[in-house]
Amino acid sequence: MKTTANKINTGVNSLSSNTPSTMNATEVKAPEFSELSHTATNIVLTAENDGDIYRRYVAPLVLSLTNKIKRGITPNRKRLAQSSAMRSIIAASLAEMYCAGWMEDNTRVTAAERKEAANYLASVYISDAEDEYNNQMAAYK
Numbered sequence: 001m002k003t004t005a006n007k008i009n010t011g012v013n014s015l016s017s018n019t020p021s022t023m024n025a026t027e028v029k030a031p032e033f034s035e036l037s038h039t040a041t042n043i044v045l046t047a048e049n050d051g052d053i054y055r056r057y058v059a060p061l062v063l064s065l066t067n068k069i070k071r072g073i074t075p076n077r078k079r080l081a082q083s084s085a086m087r088s089i090i091a092a093s094l095a096e097m098y099c100a101g102w103m104e105d106n107t108r109v110t111a112a113e114r115k116e117a118a119n120y121l122a123s124v125y126i127s128d129a130e131d132e133y134n135n136q137m138a139a140y141k
Contacts, residue, residue, distance in 0.1 A: 036116055037112075046102075047090070066132045
């Protein structure tokens with residue numbers, strides 16, 4: 001897999017050039033990293049930079065997405081953003097943010113902020129899975 005900084009950079013770059021393989025024609029484009037709210041940005045950064053969250057939630061999710069791509073199934077960003085796996089990643093990120101003191105205990109995170117972060121992360125993880133699949137296919141050539 002890539003380093004965390006490369007993953008964030010790849011996610012930002014992939015969102016600016018979404019391809020038909022990652023998005024259905026009826027889907028709305030995920031928000032750009034610079035368009036995220038402050039709280040959604042913190043959720044994304046925590047999910048991408050916390051090693052425990054990555055090991056427990058993100059790595060298995062990206063592996064699962066890569067295996068789906070191998071079988072010819074195109075991951076759906078909207079469905080992934082609404083999945084229980086993404087809810088677990090968002091919840092773990094919020095818990096880490098509270099523990100790290102980035103947020104006050106009485107701070108409320110809105111559903112819109114969670115949705116923003118989930119949509120962005122779903123796009124990043126699908127892009128990571130596609131990159132992993134392409135790397136594996138290149139290794140076979």
